[in-house]
Amino acid sequence: MSVVAGSPPTPFKGLAPFQDTELDAQLFCGRDREREVIVANLLASRLTVLYGASGVGKTSLLRAAVTPALRGVPDAAVVFYSSWAGDPRHGLGEAIDSAVGIESSASLTERLAAASEAVGGDVYAILDQFEEYFLYHERDEFADELAAAIREPGLRANFLLGLREDALAKLDAFKGRIPNLFANYLRLDHLDREGGRAAIVGPIERYNNELTGETVEVEPELVEVVLDQVAAGEVDVGRAGRGGVEKDEDRIEAPYLQLVLERLWQVERERGSTVLRLATLRELGGADSIVRAHLERALGSLAPTDQDVAATMFDHLVTPSGSKIAHRPRDLAQYAEVRESDVLPVLDALGRERIVRAVDGAGGGERYEIF
Ligand SMILES: Nc1ncnc2c1ncn2[C@@H]1O[C@H](COP(=O)(O)OP(=O)(O)OP(=O)(O)O)[C@@H](O)[C@H]1O
Ligand SMILES: [Mg+2]
Incomplete structure (x- = not known):
């Protein structure tokens, strides 16, 4: 059992991505297969591209599942970087140095080589929200340095670029500079119904068994109704009904799932209840009303x-x-x-x-x- 200081943990994250913390690693569920595939690719290939729709859960998976798994690799260093607004040569360089506790100021390739030498093994560099790199930078020196590092023979560093699929075409800027750029492409899909179920039930189990020793329960029928209501095309935040949107039961919108569970959790706990109930969801007006309330707040x-x-x-x-x-x-x-x-x-x-x-x-x- 791990001890968590401060306010009591809650099993749900709301709209925030899961982080690279012990707590979030415990609460993160529903992506076991994807984690294995991504880790296997990162271990084996110089470059992996992970893409998917906005909000599908890329960052959460990379931070709370892939990163901790890679940290288990002996003699390896894991570098996670995602702030592209500033100068990434400086920012990523510092992230590499601090991951292994060295100080240097050389090119990306040299810094990675030094980091690899410091740990006596591989460096895994996960570059997330990479679409934002293109937002803030025209083809600049960082792009050249990154391409050079990815091409450098013998360098003990593997890379993962995580980005939204609408920005995928922008990787063309690297085509030609990185051989086989498109060889290793992984698409992250929405959570399917099974994964969505795990994302509801799993965190509560871990909350009970590993974090608190409480016995909070969730009604099985609530789980199924939430999954029905947060399937793609189901929640209606438009002014008119969204009659024309094709519903897809097997594509769970994880942000909506989080909004609904966070709200339900809060209401039940305020009432001193230890059961998440379908009746409460109905009383709150279902996922539609919960999401709509969020929309109103955001607009406000x-x-x-x-x-x-x-x-x-x-x-x-x-x-x-x-x-x-x-x-x-x-x-x-x-x-x-x-x-x-x-x-x-x-x-x-x-x-x-x-x-x-x-x-x-x-x-x-x-x-x-x-x-
Ligand atoms: N496996 C999961 N179980 C439950 N909730 C999840 C899961 N993965 C992601 N989420 C939730 O989905 C939302 C979006 O997650 P995240 O920010 O990781 O997605 P993303 O694909 O990185 O989004 P973006 O395209 O904006 O970078 C957050 O509310 C997060 O808590
Ligand atoms: Mg993200």
């Missing part, structure tokens, strides 16, 4: 003019017949009669709250749709 935190922009955008992100439809920022700006530079921060804020997401504009640039 925007400036009044941005709220107007958001409202007009929503009107256009759902067709009159109720299907969701993706639009470019430029077009959304036109609908809202504002500049593109006015809609981008709103899209960004709503993206962070998992209300809209970027999807692949198939060559025509990024489009946004309701989550």
